[in-house]
Amino acid sequence: MPFIEELIKYRSCSIVGLAKNTGKTVSLNYVLGRLPLDRMRIALSSIGIDGETTDQVTKTAKPEITLQEGTYFGTSEKHYLQRRLVSELVDVSDENTSLGRIVTARALTKGKILLSGPSSNLGLRRWKTSMEKYNIDLIIIDGALSRMSLASPATSESMILATGAAYSANITNLVQKTAFVVDMVNLDLTSEENRLRFNDIHTGVWAVDDNDELHDLKVTSSLSTKICTDGIEHCKTLFMSGALTDGFMEHIRTKKIFKETEIVVTDFTKIFLTPILYKAFVRGGGKISVMQKSKLIAVTVNPTAPNGMVLDSDRLCKTMSEAINLPVYDLKQCD
Amino acid sequence: MIDNLDTHSGFARRMILDTEMPTDARIINTNYQILKEFYDVVNNQENQNQINNLQFKLCNLKEIGGTITHLRNKYVLDDIELFEVKHLAMLAGEVQVVMNSLQLGESIFIPNLEEVVSILDPDGMKIASFYIYDSYSPRLMELRRIMKAKDDFDEALFSEMTSIEDEVRAKLSMQLSKFADELEAAQKALAFIDLNLAKAYQMIKYDLCFPTVSENGTTEYEGLFNPEVKDALEQRNRTFQPVDITLWNKPTLITGANMGGKTVVLKTLTLCQYLFQYGFGIPAKNADIAVKDEVYFCIGDEQSIEKGLSSFAAEMKNIDAVIKASRGKRKLLALIDEPARTTNPKEGTALVSALVKVLEVENVSLVMTTHYDIEPNDSRRLKVKGFENGSMNYELVEVKDGEVPHEALNIAESLGIDKEWIEKARGILIMSNSTQLNISNSIGLDLKWSNTTTLGKEKGGKA
Numbered sequence: 001m002p003f004i005e006e007l008i009k010y011r012s013c014s015i016v017g018l019a020k021n022t023g024k025t026v027s028l029n030y031v032l033g034r035l036p037l038d039r040m041r042i043a044l045s046s047i048g049i050d051g052e053t054t055d056q057v058t059k060t061a062k063p064e065i066t067l068q069e070g071t072y073f074g075t076s077e078k079h080y081l082q083r084r085l086v087s088e089l090v091d092v093s094d095e096n097t098s099l100g101r102i103v104t105a106r107a108l109t110k111g112k113i114l115l116s117g118p119s120s121n122l123g124l125r126r127w128k129t130s131m132e133k134y135n136i137d138l139i140i141i142d143g144a145l146s147r148m149s150l151a152s153p154a155t156s157e158s159m160i161l162a163t164g165a166a167y168s169a170n171i172t173n174l175v176q177k178t179a180f181v182v183d184m185v186n187l188d189l190t191s192e193e194n195r196l197r198f199n200d201i202h203t204g205v206w207a208v209d210d211n212d213e214l215h216d217l218k219v220t221s222s223l224s225t226k227i228c229t230d231g232i233e234h235c236k237t238l239f240m241s242g243a244l245t246d247g248f249m250e251h252i253r254t255k256k257i258f259k260e261t262e263i264v265v266t267d268f269t270k271i272f273l274t275p276i277l278y279k280a281f282v283r284g285g286g287k288i289s290v291m292q293k294s295k296l297i298a299v300t301v302n303p304t305a306p307n308g309m310v311l312d313s314d315r316l317c318k319t320m321s322e323a324i325n326l327p328v329y330d331l332k333q334c335d
Numbered sequence: 336m337i338d339n340l341d342t343h344s345g346f347a348r349r350m351i352l353d354t355e356m357p358t359d360a361r362i363i364n365t366n367y368q369i370l371k372e373f374y375d376v377v378n379n380q381e382n383q384n385q386i387n388n389l390q391f392k393l394c395n396l397k398e399i400g401g402t403i404t405h406l407r408n409k410y411v412l413d414d415i416e417l418f419e420v421k422h423l424a425m426l427a428g429e430v431q432v433v434m435n436s437l438q439l440g441e442s443i444f445i446p447n448l449e450e451v452v453s454i455l456d457p458d459g460m461k462i463a464s465f466y467i468y469d470s471y472s473p474r475l476m477e478l479r480r481i482m483k484a485k486d487d488f489d490e491a492l493f494s495e496m497t498s499i500e501d502e503v504r505a506k507l508s509m510q511l512s513k514f515a516d517e518l519e520a521a522q523k524a525l526a527f528i529d530l531n532l533a534k535a536y537q538m539i540k541y542d543l544c545f546p547t548v549s550e551n552g553t554t555e556y557e558g559l560f561n562p563e564v565k566d567a568l569e570q571r572n573r574t575f576q577p578v579d580i581t582l583w584n585k586p587t588l589i590t591g592a593n594m595g596g597k598t599v600v601l602k603t604l605t606l607c608q609y610l611f612q613y614g615f616g617i618p619a620k621n622a623d624i625a626v627k628d629e630v631y632f633c634i635g636d637e638q639s640i641e642k643g644l645s646s647f648a649a650e651m652k653n654i655d656a657v658i659k660a661s662r663g664k665r666k667l668l669a670l671i672d673e674p675a676r677t678t679n680p681k682e683g684t685a686l687v688s689a690l691v692k693v694l695e696v697e698n699v700s701l702v703m704t705t706h707y708d709i710e711p712n713d714s715r716r717l718k719v720k721g722f723e724n725g726s727m728n729y730e731l732v733e734v735k736d737g738e739v740p741h742e743a744l745n746i747a748e749s750l751g752i753d754k755e756w757i758e759k760a761r762g763i764l765i766m767s768n769s770t771q772l773n774i775s776n777s778i779g780l781d782l783k784w785s786n787t788t789t790l791g792k793e794k795g796g797k798a
Contacts, residue, residue, distance in 0.1 A: 069483075077415055084493060086479060088466040089418045094345075094397070103415060108466065109483050 002329050003298040004034050007158065012128065012139040014156040014294060018181060021166035023302030023331065028142055029066055030300075030331045031160070035138070037068050043131045045074035045102075046117035046142035047124060047152075064112040065142075072134055074104045074127050076116040085111020091130065095123045102127060106134075115142055121152055128155075152269045152292075159185060159294040163320075164302030165311050174316070175323045178299065180275045182324045184268040185296045190237075190289035194264055198239045198291060208237040232257055239264045244288070245272045253281055260285035267292045299328045344396035346522070347529035356612045360548050360626045366614035367545060369442045370534055374545075376437050377535040386532070389433045393529045395426055399522065407515035411505045418465040420511060420518065421455035424448035425463050427521040430528065443531075445524045446517040454510050471503045534615055543616025549625040554582040554700065558620030561603040565618075576729040577620070580604070580717070582668075586691045586701040588709075589731065591719025592742035596729045597704040598634070601670045604702060605632040608668050627700070628665035631657045634672045646677045654690065661699045669694065671703045684709055 007013055015031070017024030035042055044067070067073060067085060077100030080089075087105040095102040095118050102118055104127075118124045128139055141156055161181065168174035189195075197214070198206070205219040209232045218228040221242075229235075235257050240248075244265050252258040263281075265271055267290050271278075278288070301320065303311040313330045321328040342348045357363055376382050402416040412420070427448050434440045453459075457470045469476035478496045482489065537543065541562045549555070558577040565575035578600060580587075589597050607617055611624045633653040657669045674690060675683035684707040691714050694701045720728035744764070748757050 080415065081413055084488070086466065086482075086496075088464050089414055090464040092397070092415055092418060092422075105466075106464075109479065111488065 002327060003160070004031070004036075006297050007031065007160075008035065008040065008138060010138070010156075010158040010295065010297075012141065012156040013158040013160065013297070014141045014143040015160045015162065016143050017162040018178065019163075019167040021302065021306045022162045022164040023300055024142070024162040025065060026302065026331055027160055027162045027300045028140070031140065032066065032068065032071070037070055040137040041070070041072065041135060043072035043074070043104075043134070043136040043139045044115065044142070045124070045127060045139070046115045047119065065115050066112050067107045067110065069107055069110055071107045072104060072131065072136060073107065073113060073115065074102050074117055074131075075113060076100045077103055079114035079116050080105065083111065083113045085109050085113065087111075090134070093127065093130065095126065104130070117141070121155060124155060152267050155267075155292065156294050158297050160297055161185070161299045162302065163299060165305035165309055166302065169305055169309050169311070171311055171316055171319055174311075175320050176275070178320060179323045180278075181268075182296065182299065182326065183278075184271050185294065187268055187293070188287075188289045189293045190262070190264045190291060194237060194239070194289075195291055198241075198264060201239065201241055203241055205241070206239045207232055207235040208239070210234050210236050212236075227252075229255075229257055234259070235261050237262045237264060240270070241266065243270050243272050246274055246277055249273055249277050249281060253277075253284065253286075258286075260287075262287045262289060264289050264291060266290070296326065299324065299326055301328060301330050302332070303330060342529050342533045343390050343393040344398075344526065344529050346396055346398040347393075347526040347533070349398070350523070350526045351530060351613065354613070356609070356630075357614070358612065358626060358628050363612060363614060363626060364548050367548075370531055370538075370614060370616075371545060372439055372442050373531040373535040374538055376439055377532065378539065382437055385433055385437050389430065389437070389528070390532065392426060392430055392433065393525060393532070395422070396522070396525050396529065397422070399423060400519075403515050403519050403522070406508065406512050406518070409509070409512050411501070411508045412511070413504070414465065414467070417455060417504070417507060420451065421465050422463050423518060423522060424451035424455070425461075427525060428452060430525055434528070439528075443524050443528055444520075446521050448514065448517060448521055451511060451514050451518070454507060467500045467503050471507075472499050475499045475503070538616035541616070541618060543618055544620060544622060546611055546617045546619075546622035546624045549623045552584055552625050552700075553623070554625045555621075555623045556580050556604075556607070556617075556619045557622070559600075559603055559607070559622075560618050561599055561606070562618045564599055578729060578731050580731055582625075582700050582702060584697055584700055586695055586703065586714035587717060588691070588714050589702065589704045589717045589719070590706070590734075591704075591717075591731075593706075593746050595719030597719060598672050600731070601632070601634075601672050601702060601704060604668075605630060605670050625700070626666070627668040629660060629667050631660065631667060631669040631671075633657065633670070633674070647675075650674065650677070657699075658690075658693055661694055661696055664698060667699045669699055669701045669703075671701070673704050673706065676706070680707065683707055 013031075015024055015028050032042070032044070044065075064084075072090075073087075075083075076097050077092075079099060080103045083105075086108040088108055089103060089105045091104040093102045093104070097116060097119050099116050102123070107113075118127050124141070131139060139156070143152075143156075161178070163174065163178045163181075165174070168177055190198075197208070205217045205227065207215045207217055207229070209215065215229075215232050219226065238252075238258065238261050240263065244263060252261075263286065265288065271288065273281075281288070299320065301313070301316055303313045303316055313333055317328045317330055357366070377386060397419065399416075399419040402412065402419050405412060405416060406420070427445050431440065431445045431447075434443070434445070455465060456462075457468050467475070469479060475496060478492060478499070482492055482496065485492075538545075543562075557579050559580060560575050560577045568575050578596075580600065582604075589600060591597055603618070607619070607622070607624070608627060608630050610617055611622070612626065617624070631653075633650065654671060654674055657667070657671070660667055661669070671690075675686040678686075687703075687705050687707050688709040691701070691703070691709065695714065716734045717731045718734045720730045720732055744757055744761055748754075
């Protein structure tokens with residue numbers, strides 16, 4: 001079984017879909033169905049809503065999430081009451097979502113559930129911590145990139161990316177776009193020193209100059225390009241607590257003080273750069289690194305798009321695998 | 336002070352914010368007796384483990400008012416609500432055990448909810464989790480066995496199971512509905528325990544005292560301090576000078592230099608009255624406090640541009656409310672900070688003098704600060720000792736005459752305010768005292784004077 005052995009080495013894993021209908025739920029069910037549940041305890045939650053029987057946006061059929069007996073899961077009150085299995089309620093948290101509080105339960109029979117979860121990083125972290133008392137070996141988080149959620153999948157130790165024809169219908173284009181995301185996921189972790197220095201900064205953009213002094217650039221929004229660089233001769237490291245956008249990059253790239261600067265972002269989900277701009281920055285001697293990083297275990301592909309378009313699965317997997325140097329699976333063909 | 340209270344459940348905090356101020360001396364007394372028991376237990380190092388255990392349990396207290404209302408109205412509860420009921424019932428039992436071992440069991444009554452637990456824990460597993468257990472229905476048990484054995488999801492089977500589960504829920508909800516009051520009482524009792532623990536810890540942290548309930552209507556503080564100001568001073572390595580003060584049903588006027596802590600005294604008195612009636616520790620060495628029905632605090636700085644009220648108008652309206660209330664029978668504590676300070680001194684003095692007379696009634700304890708020289712009357716006068724040897728003495732002393740201190744210039748000087756301004760003011764005072772002229776006429780004199788002093792080279796304000 002591909003990548004399951006690798007997966008169980010980690011304590012948490014996010015399964016991330018690059019777009020709707022890229023087969024994230026298929027990947028999730030594949031993993032859930034193959035983990036050795038006789039010797040490990042699994043807990044499952046999501047950042048946002050999942051497990052709808054029909055896609056809320058495109059109204060296409062979607063598989064529900066199937067749980068095996070013994071699996072713990074965190075979901076919202078509303079979805080808990082719609083479950084189609086017997087389960088034992090173990091906790092009702094104070095964590096509120098638009099679908100009610102987050103409840104945690106243990107499946108007593110096999111069956112299907114609707115999954116939703118905490119909608120902020122802090123909420124997700126609290127839920128993960130609360131799972132410690134049940135001796136969970138692996139926490140799986142269903143996390144979409146395209147979804148409007150403040151919680152980031154990068155808080156997990158490992159990650160599985162789901163991509164497919166829904167993301168782009170042209171193999172070359174799809175491979176390029178996916179490879180860029182993979183590059184972002186694989187960005188280096190910044191130095192220990194930087195991680196300590198920036199750990200407690202939650203707002204603004206900050207520069208470290210060559211004398212190791214920290215300056216607030218007084219940026220009020222990620223979309224604003226007004227920065228105050230008074231008293232900075234050269235910026236060695238730039239820390240961005242929010243998003244790194246094309247507009248911002250465009251603005252600083254040409255400035256002398258940002259030559260060969262290392263830009264540190266909290267995690268790869270905060271990067272909203274087009275590949276061209278990113279590559280130009282790197283070619284100019286710049287570097288982007290992250291505060292938090294997940295180990296990318298595998299990429300899964302769904303060659304079918306919701307509009308009926310089907311790509312050649314074998315060719316897609318092969319081209320993709322060559323481009324990103326990682327195993328790529330079409331899980332529908334793996335059985 | 337409530338913000339500084341370390342309660343372990345949000346519910347306890349909300350409970351105190353939702354409570355009306357107790358005005359019954361017996362209730363206040365009982366609350367302090369209970370708090371004293373907690374205080375003694377908390378103060379005993381040997382109890383530390385048990386107390387930590389208690390606090391840990393109280394962290395799990397959740398507000399389930401909505402669920403209890405559903406129960407009382409005989410609605411069918413869903414699994415989550417049944418879980419909440421079971422959770423609370425088990426928690427109440429566990430807390431009772433700890434309370435007993437701390438010998439606090441008698442001070443607070445927690446209803447016995449064992450029957451609720453046994454309804455929701457048919458297998459006697461004593462775990463705070465819940466589902467519709469197999470043992471509620473033999474048929475359900477059988478169906479579940481069949482379902483487990485099958486590989487595929489059987490829609491018909493599942494819907495039969497669901498309808499049996501619904502019946503079980505309805506039956507459980509009926510059985511539980513008669514416990515709604517007990518559950519509510521248990522929830523409140525646990526929050527009350529949490530609150531008392533937090534109050535006891537607050538007393539130790541801020542060095543607060545247990546007050547006695549005054550029987551003769553007099554309020555007496557010895558070594559009164561303001562915890563907030565004290566904290567702020569200590570952070571700057573300075574100490575707060577506590578004050579002694581007694582209030583009875585006669586107006587008390589506090590005069591004294593600016594920056595003499597008059598407003599702080601009023602604020603602290605207000606705080607203490609509330610702390611007392613809500614049963615908190617009091618920031619003083621000793622306190623004997625009279626119960627009041629209402630507390631009025633007029634700080635006089637409430638101009639509202641939106642409402643079109645000037646400072647003066649806002650203040651007059653506030654004080655008017657006090658006077659209206661004073662005509663009733665309720666016992667009031669009125670604390671008024673420098674009334675009529677924003678109008679001309681002549682009318683201001685008249686207003687303040689009259690206010691003291693109006694509020695000189697049996698049911699009002701009035702404490703008022705002022706800078707005006709108001710004519711002597713029956714009220715007591717306290718004065719902040721004021722500037723001594725270059726530093727401020729905040730002690731309050733009783734004075735016989737109505738003379739207000741004249742230290743504003745000294746204090747302004749010590750603040751490093753512009754010398755020219757101060758010196759000119761001093762000159763004006765000297766001239767007006769010696770010529771017995773009204774200050775309002777002194778601008779003419781100012782010019783003459785300024786020519787004869789060292790500052791004379793500079794131009795006077797009106798020149």
